[in-house]
Amino acid sequence: MTAAVSVRELSRTFRRGRRSAAVQALRGVSLSIEPGETLGVVGESGCGKSTLARLIARLDEPTTGTIEILGDDVTHMHGQELRQLRRSVQMVFQDPYASLNPRRRVGTAVEEVLKVHKLADSPAARTERVDELLGLVGLDPGLASRYPTELSGGQRQRVGIARALAIEPSIVIFDESVSSLDVSVQAEIINLMVALREQLDLTYVFISHDLGVVRHIADRIAVMYVGSIQELGTWRQVSDDPVHPYTRALLSAVPHMRLDDQAGPQETPVLGEIPNPADPPSGCAFHPRCPHATALCSEERPALRAVADRLVACHLAAEIVEQ
Amino acid sequence: MTAGPVLRLEGLTASISGGGEVRHLIQGVTLDIEPGEKVGFVGESGSGKSITMLSIMGLLPPNVAVTSGSAVIAGVELAGLAERDYQRIRGSRLAMVYQDPMSALNPVMRIGAQIAEGLRAHGAEGPQADETVRRVLGDVGIPDPQRIAKSYPHQLSGGMRQRVMIAMALAMEPELIIFDEPTTALDVTIQAQILTLVRELHAAKNTAIVWVTHDLALVSNLVDRIVVMYGGRIVEQGPVVDVLTSPRHRYTAALLSAFPERHSQVRDRLAQIPGGPPSLDEIQTGCPFRTRCVHAIESCDAMPAVEAGEPSHSYSCWVPIKVAS
Numbered sequence: 001m002t003a004a005v006s007v008r009e010l011s012r013t014f015r016r017g018r019r020s021a022a023v024q025a026l027r028g029v030s031l032s033i034e035p036g037e038t039l040g041v042v043g044e045s046g047c048g049k050s051t052l053a054r055l056i057a058r059l060d061e062p063t064t065g066t067i068e069i070l071g072d073d074v075t076h077m078h079g080q081e082l083r084q085l086r087r088s089v090q091m092v093f094q095d096p097y098a099s100l101n102p103r104r105r106v107g108t109a110v111e112e113v114l115k116v117h118k119l120a121d122s123p124a125a126r127t128e129r130v131d132e133l134l135g136l137v138g139l140d141p142g143l144a145s146r147y148p149t150e151l152s153g154g155q156r157q158r159v160g161i162a163r164a165l166a167i168e169p170s171i172v173i174f175d176e177s178v179s180s181l182d183v184s185v186q187a188e189i190i191n192l193m194v195a196l197r198e199q200l201d202l203t204y205v206f207i208s209h210d211l212g213v214v215r216h217i218a219d220r221i222a223v224m225y226v227g228s229i230q231e232l233g234t235w236r237q238v239s240d241d242p243v244h245p246y247t248r249a250l251l252s253a254v255p256h257m258r259l260d261d262q263a264g265p266q267e268t269p270v271l272g273e274i275p276n277p278a279d280p281p282s283g284c285a286f287h288p289r290c291p292h293a294t295a296l297c298s299e300e301r302p303a304l305r306a307v308a309d310r311l312v313a314c315h316l317a318a319e320i321v322e323q
Numbered sequence: 324m325t326a327g328p329v330l331r332l333e334g335l336t337a338s339i340s341g342g343g344e345v346r347h348l349i350q351g352v353t354l355d356i357e358p359g360e361k362v363g364f365v366g367e368s369g370s371g372k373s374i375t376m377l378s379i380m381g382l383l384p385p386n387v388a389v390t391s392g393s394a395v396i397a398g399v400e401l402a403g404l405a406e407r408d409y410q411r412i413r414g415s416r417l418a419m420v421y422q423d424p425m426s427a428l429n430p431v432m433r434i435g436a437q438i439a440e441g442l443r444a445h446g447a448e449g450p451q452a453d454e455t456v457r458r459v460l461g462d463v464g465i466p467d468p469q470r471i472a473k474s475y476p477h478q479l480s481g482g483m484r485q486r487v488m489i490a491m492a493l494a495m496e497p498e499l500i501i502f503d504e505p506t507t508a509l510d511v512t513i514q515a516q517i518l519t520l521v522r523e524l525h526a527a528k529n530t531a532i533v534w535v536t537h538d539l540a541l542v543s544n545l546v547d548r549i550v551v552m553y554g555g556r557i558v559e560q561g562p563v564v565d566v567l568t569s570p571r572h573r574y575t576a577a578l579l580s581a582f583p584e585r586h587s588q589v590r591d592r593l594a595q596i597p598g599g600p601p602s603l604d605e606i607q608t609g610c611p612f613r614t615r616c617v618h619a620i621e622s623c624d625a626m627p628a629v630e631a632g633e634p635s636h637s638y639s640c641w642v643p644i645k646v647a648s
Contacts, residue, residue, distance in 0.1 A: 044510035044511065044512060044513075045510050152599040152600070153368075154599065155599075182367035182368050182537065182600070183367065183537065183578060183581050183582060184367060184577070184578060184581045184595065184596040185599070186581070187581040187582075187583075187593035187594065187595050187596075188593075188595045188596075190583070190593055191592050191593055191595060194592070209510065209511065211511075212582075212583045213583055215583065216583035216590055216593070217590075236588075249512060250511060250512065252515075253511045253512045253514065253515035254511055255515075255518075255538065255540040255541040255543070255544050256540055256544075257539060257540040257543050257567060257582070258540075258543040258544050258563060258564065258567065259564065259567055259568055260564060260568075261564050268519075269512060269515035269516045269518075269519050270512050270515070271516075273480050273482060273483075273513070274480075274510060274512070274513070
């Protein structure tokens with residue numbers, strides 16, 4: 001079976017002028033996503049998760065490495081070819097306030113996508129398709145004549161999803177798409193995403209800093225730190241039985257609802273700051289904050305290797321599993 | 324005056340006026356905060372939690388004002404207090420740590436000078452102020468306070484800037500510190516560090532804390548008591564574990580079930596709350612949650628009284644969830 005998405009040794013370096021240091025936003029990421037699968041990508045600021053999303057959507061071009069979408073090499077596509085690729089891969093952004101033109105009616109915003117991609121030839125057909133798309137995301141077609149400011153945050157995010165689905169992509173990338181929503185609205189949008197995935201056979205890349213949300217929706221989870229994948233496994237492996245010390249640190253930092261009077265021993269949070277991607281630590285990027293770090297960790301960058309049925313980039317992974 | 328609550332809110336109501344109309348943003352907010360107590364204010368956007376805090380701080384926007392009720396801190400009535408008198412209270416009795424330190428700090432002033440400025444405004448002399456600056460920066464776990472005092476805000480990370488804000492709040496040893504979503508913009512490992520810091524500072528100084536957040540899980544690990552706000556009202560409040568395990572108000576229960584469960588092995592559809600947050604018009608009378616509540620009855624058109632449940636657990640609901648006895 002051809003992978004929906006396959007990236008190999010993907011790197012992206014940004015330069016802000018000759019004097020300033022190059023920022024390695026992504027440092028050799030390889031992964032593949034099967035059709036119909038949802039890959040969750042979690043990590044903190046500067047881990048490269050959004051850069052990875054933008055590269056898969058080809059909103060950006062990698063410095064080195066390759067990107068294949070449904071078997072086609074799209075790494076350096078441009079022009080007409082790239083427009084064709086957009087038919088397969090769509091992205092939904094974090095801020096529905098920022099991604100909709102405030103002076104354009106909701107219906108027009110969705111119709112615009114159909115026009116750009118020449119998907120319905122008559123105005124009547126377009127209007128019909130707009131109604132259908134709004135219905136698909138659970139919005140009353142009557143909302144088509146409203147302006148974005150007249151909608152709630154949840155409704156606006158639904159419009160964002162309708163726009164992404166307008167051209168019937170097979171892959172949808174959600175970049176922090178539920179992060180700015182209130183919990184009650186977030187639940188509603190997550191339920192919608194899950195329902196649409198089944199209904200339309202979609203492949204998802206779900207980027208978030210919130211492990212709780214990713215755990216709910218992803219089949220597999222990739223944990224990123226300072227530009228590379230630290231651990232990649234099924235949602236259960238990564239979120240319930242992590243191996244990499246960073247995944248463990250991340251997990252123990254996520255607050256759990258306290259349901260009994262025993263506050264329990266407070267876990268000591270991982271110390272130190274997240275490194276600046278312009279000046280990453282030598283060896284394993286996590287070694288300065290890692291409680292297990294040895295001399296090797298500061299010298300050699302660990303490769304992503306199979307440990308306990310998942311992939312882990314840690315020199316000490318095997319020993320950690322044995323403990 | 325040492326006995327009695329640090330802060331007493333009674334029927335606090337703040338309203339917005341415009342176009343000849345006066346509409347309430349928060350109504351009848353009543354609550355005592357005891358010395359050394361840690362209280363979490365929880366609510367979604369528009370619940371009134373921030374307006375409540377700004378009312379206490381005397382920092383409401385120009386078209387919003389406290390229209391009735393009272394807020395008393397250390398024997399001083401804050402409602403209607405003149406700005407000059409308020410300035411004496413802010414910082415010394417009452418301090419606030421904001422969500423975004425970058426907009427709360429002056430970008431062109433060194434960290435040390437900013438902290439000292441507040442101290443001097445409250446009467447500290449030069450060398451004494453500098454000494455306090457170094458001490459409070461050390462207290463919040465900032466390595467090398469001398470160097471950081473000479474830095475500008477942009478030279479620090481988000482986590483460090485938030486530590487500076489906490490140092491500023493601590494500088495005059497107020498009775499109460501309000502934390503308004505102080506970790507929302509931080510990464511989770513840094514958030515955990517700030518939580519640990521606040522816990523340690525509380526253990527050392529016993530300052531009363533109000534922590535405002537939309538994250539129930541986060542606040543449950545810090546505070547003694549949770550106050551749930553919705554549509555400008557306190558709908559339920561009580562000891563953390565009571566409220567989280569046996570909520571009485573329908574909104575609290577709905578909110579709790581909408582969280583993605585972090586331990587569950589099955590991933591069912593998440594519980595949704597039908598409809599959206601109420602409009603300003605919808606919350607003027609009656610229970611603010613009635614338009615989204617599947618249990619609403621006719622009585623809900625009038626605001627329910629505050630019912631006392633178990634000791635110190637109270638709620639305002641006509642059709643509360645019954646506790647299994």
